[in-house]
Amino acid sequence: MIKLSATERRRISVFLTCLTFAVCAWLVVAFSSTYNYTTKMYVRYKNVPLKRSFHSLQSDTIEAVVKGTGWQMIFARVNEKSSAVTVDLRSLDNRPYVVLSAQLQRINTEMPRNNPVIGFNPDTLYFDFSNRSIKRIPVKLLSAIRYSKQYAQSDNVKLEPSYVTVSGPSAEIDAMTTWPTDSLKVNDVNENIVTTVGLKTPSAGNINIYPKAVKVIVPVNEFTEKTIKIPLRIINNANYYNVKLIPQRVTVTFTTSLDKYADIDADLFEAQVDMEYWQKYGYSTLPVKIIRVPDFCKVVRIEPRNIDFIVKK
The missing domain is CATH 2.170.120.40 (YbbR-like domain)
Known part of the structure; x- marks a missing residue:
């Protein structure tokens, strides 16, 4: 550890004090100088067209290039959300856009004299006038x-x-x-x-x-399997034959949520066999079709898949 004499310590203290004052003086001069900086401003409208409906095609905020001191730039950053610019829409009676630079002189009458706006991005605002x-x-x-x-x-x-x-x-x-x-x-x-x-x-x-x-x-629930017997219905028995199905019911295994397990019964399903498979195509057994299943249930298997039958003419 370096030991300093009283004189050396006094000299270092004077140096640091001078350095601090110099930095502060530099900051004051720097922030008092004038700069061009960018800040966001909310757009407000006046003199809107009364006989034409319109819709702005850009954001409700624009970037403004402002001339001001470093202090004003800092305050603008802090209060950016409260900054606003009023745009006159009188020209929309003749065209679908507004040029902001053409309104700079009027806009600056509403701004502090020492903090004028010198430009916008975008400089042109477009509007939609379709029905x-x-x-x-x-x-x-x-x-x-x-x-x-x-x-x-x-x-x-x-x-x-x-x-x-x-x-x-x-x-x-x-x-x-x-x-x-x-x-x-x-x-x-x-x-x-x-x-x-x-x-x-x-x-x-x-x-x-x-x-x-x-x-x-x-809604999400745990699912499990359930098995029930469902009666078969005959369709397309055009000649009204006396048809006996063997068996007359099929066993259907399906998945269902636990909260609906007790409520699911055979009345909620519908199974059928089509006699056209025998009359037109000569099938000796009829395939089973499940044509109605409760919502959020999934058929796992059908036993038997094909049904024997006897036709009495």
Whole structure:
């Protein structure tokens, strides 16, 4: 450790004090100098057209190039959210755009004299004047859900709200039938999914949607197998033959959620055999078709798959 004498310590203290004052003086001079800097401003409109509906094709914020001191630049960064510029839309009666540089003189009358705006990016704002429509359309959930073993979706998906309001050019709005969500991706699911999913952002700036997100509820339950006997129905017996099926019932094994296990019975299924297989194609046995199955149930096997029959003419 270096030991300093009292004189040396006094000299170092004087040096550091002078250095501190020099840095402070430099900062004061630097921040008091004038610069051109960029800041974001919210756009407000006045003198809007009364006889024409319109829609801005760009964001409600623009970048403004402002002339000011370093202190003003710092304050502008801090208060960026409160900065706004008023744009006069009187020229929209004759053309679909507004040139901001043409309004600089008027805009600067609303700005501090020592803090003028010298330019904008973009300098030209464009507007859409096509006929506009408003429509409510259903939301379409886009999802990629992977479930844990023996788990699956057990009931209909609920969306809150299930409809969204879209507005925009009539030609595009009239062609819309649904509005998609962002993709819901979840893996190894073994319980109900309750989450919020955003809606797809419109590809065009002249289309608006409300709301921007929906609540998604996906019922999930554990599944198991169940077996029941289902009576067979004969179809296409054009000559009304007396047909005896052997057997008259089939055994169907299917998967169902545990919460609906007790409620699933034979009345919710429908099985049939088609006599045309015998009359037109000469089949000696008739294949069984299950034509009605409860929602979210999946048939695993049918026994027997083919039915013997006796025709009494």
